[in-house]
Amino acid sequence: MEDKESHRYNPKTDMYTGSGIVNPAHSTESVQLKSITPRLSNSDLHEPNPTEKPQKISKPTSPQNGGSDVFGLCCSSSGHVPVARKQQKEDSGVYDVGDGGGDDDDDDDDDVRKKGHTAMENQLGIEYAVTDVPPIHMCILFGLQQVLLSISSTISIPLIVSGKICADDLTLVKSEIMSTFLFMCGVCTLLQVLVGVRLPIIQGGCHKFIPAIAALMALDMWKCPADMVARVAAYNNGSTENVTEIWQSRMREIQGGIMLASLAQVLIGCTGLLGILLEYLGPITIVPTISLVGLSLIDVALMFCEKHWGITALTVGLVFLFSLYLRNVKIPFPTFSKKTGCRVIKYPLFKLLPVIFAVVLAWVFCAILTATDTLKQPGVRTDSKTNVLELANWFFFPYPGQWGMPTISVASFMAMLAATITSIIESVGDYYACARISGVPPPPAHAVNRGIAIEGLGSLISGAVGSGGATTSYSQNVGAIGFTKVASRWAFFAAGIIFLISGLCGKFGAFLTMLPDPVLGGIVLVSFGMVTAVGLSTLSFVDLSSGRNLTIIGSSLLVGLMIPRYLADHPNAIDTGNVELDQVLQVLMGTAMFVGGVFAFFLDNTVPGTPEERGIIKWRELADVGTTGDVIKGDEQKEKQKAADYLNNIYGFPLLTNCLNRVACCRFVPFMPSFAFKRVSPFKWLCKKFKNTN
Template sequence: MIVKEIVVKKKEDRGGLKVKWFCDRRRIKKEVKERFFNGGNWPMREGQHEAKREEEVTLGFCTGGLPFGALAPIEQRGAKATQCRASRNGFLVILIQIISDKGLTHDHIPKEESLRSTKLSTLLRISEVFEPSSTELPSFTIACSAKTEMPQSACICNTNNRNDNNGNKKAEEFQPHPVKEQLPGVQYCVNSPPPWPEAVVLGFQHYLLTLGITVLIPSMIVPLMGGGDIEKAKVIQTSLFVSGLSTFLQSLFGTRLPSVVVGSYTYVIPTTSIVLSRRYTTILDPDEKFIQTMRGIQGAIIITACFQILIGFLGLWRNVVRFLSPLSVVPVVTFAGIGLYHLGFPTLAKCVEVGLPELIIFIFISQASYLPRYMKAKTHRCDRFSLLFSVSIGWLYALFLTSTGVYNKKPPNTQISCRTDRSGLIRTAPWIYMPYPFQWGSPTFNAGETFAMMAASLVSLFESTGTFFATARYGSATPVPPSVISRGVGWLGIGTLLNGMFGSLTGTTASVENAGLLALTKVGSRRVIQISAGFMIFFSVLGKFGAVFASIPLPIVAALYCVLFGYVASAGFGFLQFCNLNSFRTKFILGFSFFMGISVPQYFREYYHVQSEHGHVHSHSGWFNDIVTVIFMSHTMVAALVALVLDCSLSRENDLTRKDSGLHWWEKFSLYGSDVRNDEFYALPCRLDTFFPSL
């Protein structure tokens, strides 16, 4: 391989790197130049090595086995390159990337053995050297000829403030930010597990975050079914147990991404429609009404799960995802976060004296810029565990207000939102409770109820697809291949089937808030999510202990949503880097899909349950009314359909418009085997890919 250039980058501190080259923090760029090119010795941990410009150099390797020095160009760095970190020892890591004259696509990557001693035979270049204290030194470029016919005078040292031939300083040339197929700055990517103690704490944070939606949905629906606090506690424990199982299966056999699987809020509309149907409202006995309603909901969810499993494992969803371009993915991912705005500040405002301080504390701790100077050295601990710190402070504050009698004379709704002792979970939850299939009896089936539930599952598939893209981004993985998303949809269907069998009122979806937590902590490790699944199962069985954490007031959780949903929305905006924003076609598709994604659901949501029990839809078929309402009340569904139809119909076959949509960047990810990095992130364990290959 002919070496074209070497790029030197600063890498941040964390374990997992076998480093060969270091530069003392006190050395400046001049000494870097002299010692590297004039035969000087580099200070190293493992002996001294004289690095002359014509001799062979040894590249370092990550613990995962792939060479961090020659994976790809800067904008296409491989998975293991993002994992390379150095220990906290005051050294500056010299990360080397070799770019061939062919651009070094992944088909041109040589084997590891040939990279262990690569002769620098052509152009050498060093750029962007930083001091470990994050104080940026002036970047410089050294271009030298090692074995060419260029004269020695061709070796030039250029700084940012370069002079022209007349000695006048040239104006600095600004370049646009490079396209990043993998998000840089992630401390631990999908395959890079943090140390066990840290992973356990991070997993516990993800568990705490799942309690919000897990408690919210049963708290809304169980009272309508005639159930009391005992039934609500059992449904919450069952939902948490099934979420733990589904999360573990998804991370092991599904997309293999660090995605948490929870109950979907989208199913609330068809579930509520079933609860309010005449065949259940006429039952007078509350216990009998609860059991009969639960069995009807279970039957609809089980049929819906079979539909979802077929869509996923038969590859039908793979064909849908292949129509997506970076342009049409933007509204899908963005509205996966923005579309849940009603769970954010509107829920926080139900107890503003608790929720607003929690929001301020959470932002203050999670964003290092607000921390005092003496805490900057422990920035990673503060922002990485900011959810745990802020929830503890907010919870203690709410407990103090409750114990001092502040809410004793407040209205019932205020007490339910603000008090820490009104959920009834701690009092009614059993010490040990093991959920089991069909614990409420044999499910019953109704065709109309099933159709409405299937529409909700279709909406949740779009929302989960957007969450999968955001999770892959914040896990520093490559864009998810369509076959992997389809595989994940199949396992989401299995999770929905478990929900129907155990009786937890709703289907499954990929958790949006937990995807946002990946961005906040900069830890996208699969192991952390599997640990959180263990916490879900453990605390669902030990009911009293789980009920303690589930009694956290919802406004505190809503304050977390305000930040974490925003992270997911920003992941969608990140895909705009692949698109041509100077194209009027791009502007129209993007703007129109965003406007309709906000406007149409607002129209349906504003009048839902106002004019009639089905809002603006007044057909003679109740299940058809529910289908239309579920689809058009989803911000993600509306925006995705508008963007997908426009992107596919507006001259997509033209090469220029394909580039405007960013398809030329994503073509290599449309097939599983077209990029070597896919195996690193999405391959099934135990060589199951040989029996279940991804296309």
């Protein structure tokens, strides 16, 4: 039942509080209705006699379910107020999930959840927002959907590292390294979702470390013995020759470099060095940084797609079918409860689980072609990766120091440090892209600092355990939010649990890696495209009629694509005379988002331009207020408090934010939610000056 106080008539404002009813005698243009999406034209509004009393408003319907976006306005061309669908459907016993008005608790919870969404979340069609908690069974499906997107890319890292450390022919060793890596991906994902930036982020294996590991293992002291194959063969045949120390010594060298580089990442996050740079970060810098995350991964998508373009096209077509064409189609399900008895509900499965449906159908299609011996290519046939299933252990529990005490050297540290810096840049871009695609405000400085620190901590633990690599945020999982419409952090928490189970039960993780490459390529293609589009959508903040902005953005995108491509074709182009410095520059300049982002950052902060022209005003308002216009201006103090509570609910520590806010010294800790250290910022000064002049 509706609260009567929520529709009390206020004669001063000539409107009903909480309902959005506006007296038709007044111009609707004078009232801020930023939370109404999409905007209604005057022809869509019913205009009764101004002397009539406003009608009592019934419970609103969700815009995603075909109802009006305006609660309380006399809308629709027929001129009637929307009525709760329970009254329309109770005779048939069929209910749409989220329509509201039903007696079932799940319907009421779903209706309350959608009413609590912000305007941006409703505009993007988000079904489960960042702070929403889906049912447990749906969390598992959503988590599995995210794992399917990332596990094949993740599992390739331990297999590559095994070859670099001379363990390519040691089946049991490869199985243990793979289980360790999957286990650590789960640990790092849980840490990031619960304590880190607290956005829906998957922490998977970082491929940026592969060139560094390859360069390190190419040194004369770490090259595999010439007779390694013969030694392994003799060892497998029962020889007493010990080959364990050969690969473990190389693994310990990799561990030491990763741990030192990760410790530097923790210090960068905890000291707030990155947060200071964010003061000078605007939308013109964000556009090429995020867009180049997707554009630079074309080769990764191509590596999977080129195995079989027909199956790739089938997978992409299925994703489009379920996520775009059938997104409003709801599947009826019979349910039973003691309160309502037997009845049928409708659920938008195609909209929420497009990846799982697409993967299952394409996987079955590949299995049929494999059974008929139509497919010949490795990686396309469903039985081409059965060796991974065979070498995996049933149960394995990794622990720190399982391969011995890590060793430290300058060469390993410098090689891993370059990859770590690149990973930090990529993760910051993913944080902003994730916030944008999830319909929440950009992450504040303390959340970014904490996210980078937790990512470094996770990689530090990964190095201590001996997974053979570090972790970073996965862009394809961020992009998947755009077409699954599931941004709940608890779905990604479930994904972390699945990663943990995959590591502890090696057979389960190995089964997921049997996904055919072109099927994964189709999913990755759509996800990377979504990441690129999210970056370009940030252009809405800037003045696109400005030649200054167009020049900076266009040049940054092209430079970000050209320099890495040139270095890939000319690997010896950088020659400073110092091998370690050459490796660092090679990795940094070979990263598209670093080159394009730094180029745009420099030009945007040095080329003259007004704050409004650069989009700084709108960008800072969105970051500072955080409610995207959902609060109609009234009591300014209450608005600020509501905005602060909203941001704390997303980026603050669970259950501890209120306690930490009472501790004065937390204001000076860069990763605390109450971080408010006063710095002289030109952007804040310009914003205040611009507001005072108006």
